[in-house]
Amino acid sequence: MSAALQQPSLPSSGVFFTQQSSTVFSSSLLAVPLSTVPAQTLKVSLSGALIQITLRQRSTGLYADFDAGGTRILSGVLCQDRTWLVRESALGLVGDFLFTDTQGQQDPDASGLGSRFLLLYRASALP
Template sequence: MLSATLQQSLSTTTQGSTNNTSPSLLTVPLTAVPAQTLKVSLSGTLIQITLRQRSTGLYADFDANSTRLLSGVLCQDRTWLVRDAAIGLPGDFLFADTQGQQDPDATALGSRFLLLYRPGWTS
């Protein structure tokens, strides 16, 4: 469950859509390991997410239906990772620090650092 402060912050982050309804954010389950690959079905698309911890931060790769769409995206707190519908993913992802505003690292993935998915795109 997201804290009220985090929900308010995420609400501010997701503002700017042309409609007044707040999009639903889904939590993608993660494990606190420095390298992992997971496959999840989101919005009817099989998405493979690969996360790697490096000395300079946590990085993500995104594949949809066995096609690499994004590679080497730096993961930062409350920063959308995809940012553009033209890339071909059915929505966007962001990491949220549940205890502050630090960028994610592998030691607390799935607990302190949550990977959230927002289906669809707004204009």
């Protein structure tokens, strides 16, 4: 597992639709760098906050935990293609995350993290 501070980058430009039927412009998203391993922990500085993300591949899917300021915000969130993971600004995160499949519409798994499956961050949570 890696806990090094990761620097997000901008994904290529374009438009895609989330499972919640909202339109998202990729220019408003940052890509969180991931490794192709089944269990990883990384820290990213986003919107002025240090966020720790832990990803674990299980037989039933890929799951995420989110910590901000040393406090667990969410635990055991099932990662699905183009589905916002946080969805609740009241939880203490200043934005939201989603995975997108760059080659189709499959839910993410560890074998394609960082290449086929991108973890994207949006600075402002959806209404």
